[in-house]
Amino acid sequence: MSGEEEENAAELKLGEDFIKEKCLMNGEVAMILERRLEQMQQLSDDAMNTIPQVFEKSLQYVQKFSRYKNPDAVRQVREILSRHQLAEFELAVLGNLCPETVEEAIAMVPSLKDKGRGLDDDAIDKMLNDLALVKRFD
Incomplete structure (x- = not known):
């Protein structure tokens, strides 16, 4: 390798193209x-x-x-996920795949468990419950 860091989504090493870009659901x-x-x-x-x-x-x-068909639901999902200070990549993956359990969310987005982020299992569970409420009324 030429001194460049290897890309790894599990560690949020997504490469230069993703540093300041917004990911969309x-x-x-x-x-x-x-x-x-x-x-x-x-x-x-x-x-x-x-x-x-x-x-x-x-x-x-x-x-x-798209898991959410109603434009208001799509906006609510972004708002809910944004409250948890997720990286754009994490937000898009969770918004697109809609995990139902903490274990599923962590399997899909391992970086959720990075230390120092304040996202313990209870916080992730609350976030998923909030998303499930939006889905139920979509």
């Missing part, structure tokens, strides 16, 4: 793409002919795999 990407689709349809007489296939497939994907 599938629901957030769906909202952005849906708004863009509306704009494209307003600007074109025959919008279905002007929509690139990759755009259409991307929209279908994020709509299918």
Whole structure:
């Protein structure tokens, strides 16, 4: 190796590209793409002919795999997760995968257990319960 640190998501070593970037949950990407689709349809007489296939497939994907369909629910999820001072990567993974137990959350995002973050099992459990409430009313 050339002195560069190896990337490791479990330790939040994500590489230079992720240092200051915002990670989006599938629901957030769906909202952005849906708004863009509306704009494209307003600007074109025959919008279905002007929509690139990759755009259409991307929209279908994020709509299918978004755990939260309602824009208000998507905003609430980001707000709940943001309260816990998670890294953007952690926030996006938890918001997309919606673990139900503390053990699942830690298995999906091992960095949650980093010492000094104030996220003990009870805090993680409360966060997951808050997310479950949003999902129930979505």
